[in-house]
Amino acid sequence: MSNEERPSRRASLLGDRPGSYAIARQVRISALKVRRVVDLVRGMPAKDALDVLRFAPQGASEPVYKLVASAIANGENNDGLNGDDLYISKIFVDEGVSLRRVKARAKGRGDRMTKRASHITVVLEPKAETVKPKAVAAPTSATSTKKAAATPAAKPATAAKAAKPAADAPAKQPAAKKPATKKSEKGA
Numbered sequence: 480m481s482n483e484e485r486p487s488r489r490a491s492l493l494g495d496r497p498g499s500y501a502i503a504r505q506v507r508i509s510a511l512k513v514r515r516v517v518d519l520v521r522g523m524p525a526k527d528a529l530d531v532l533r534f535a536p537q538g539a540s541e542p543v544y545k546l547v548a549s550a551i552a553n554g555e556n557n558d559g560l561n562g563d564d565l566y567i568s569k570i571f572v573d574e575g576v577s578l579r580r581v582k583a584r585a586k587g588r589g590d591r592m593t594k595r596a597s598h599i600t601v602v603l604e605p606k607a608e609t610v611k612p613k614a615v616a617a618p619t620s621a622t623s624t625k626k627a628a629a630t631p632a633a634k635p636a637t638a639a640k641a642a643k644p645a646a647d648a649p650a651k652q653p654a655a656k657k658p659a660t661k662k663s664e665k666g667a
Contacts, residue, residue, distance in 0.1 A: 498568065498604035499554030503546045505575050509595040513539040513572045517599070525551050525565040525603055543599060550601045560605055569602035 492500050506513065516539040520528035525547060532544035547567070554560040575596030581589040 492602050496604060497558065497560065498602060499550050499558050499560065500600065500602045501546050501550035501553055503542055503599045505596045506542050506599055507594065507596050508539045508542065510572045510574045510597040513543065513597050513599060516540045516543050517570050517572055520567055521570050523567055525567060526563060528567055546599055546601050550603045554603055564605045565603040566606060567601060568604040571600055573598040
């Protein structure tokens, strides 16, 4: 398979959206343990995720912390993004290669041990309100120009309604409270 057939890693993770990513491969912690930590920070702002990971008691929080910090640095240095505006849009864990070892047991036997590894991927994107939307082209069809001509006439009518003084409207009376019932009347 050549590079022309396969999309780049950035294109598969982000598409044409702005953002940054970081990948840690062959982390010597099982994917199950890392997923517990990753689920804590998914969708959080990146700076807040660093605070959560710094004080998380799990052993997997240290490599995830380093990875999120690396993704923030990638966004600031390579893509010119503001680190305070980034949030974790995607974070996932895949299983890596398992090392198979033999553990000595009684009577000359051996049991298999699997030392698991995992691949961690984090994708950061800027918040939606910080990204400027692309300019929308003006409508060119005849039906849209008719609608555009009709809307200015509708605006003065709504402005006239808003200009009415509030004194003309009848004052609302507060709803009457229900009388309090005694406990002895409830049981009867």
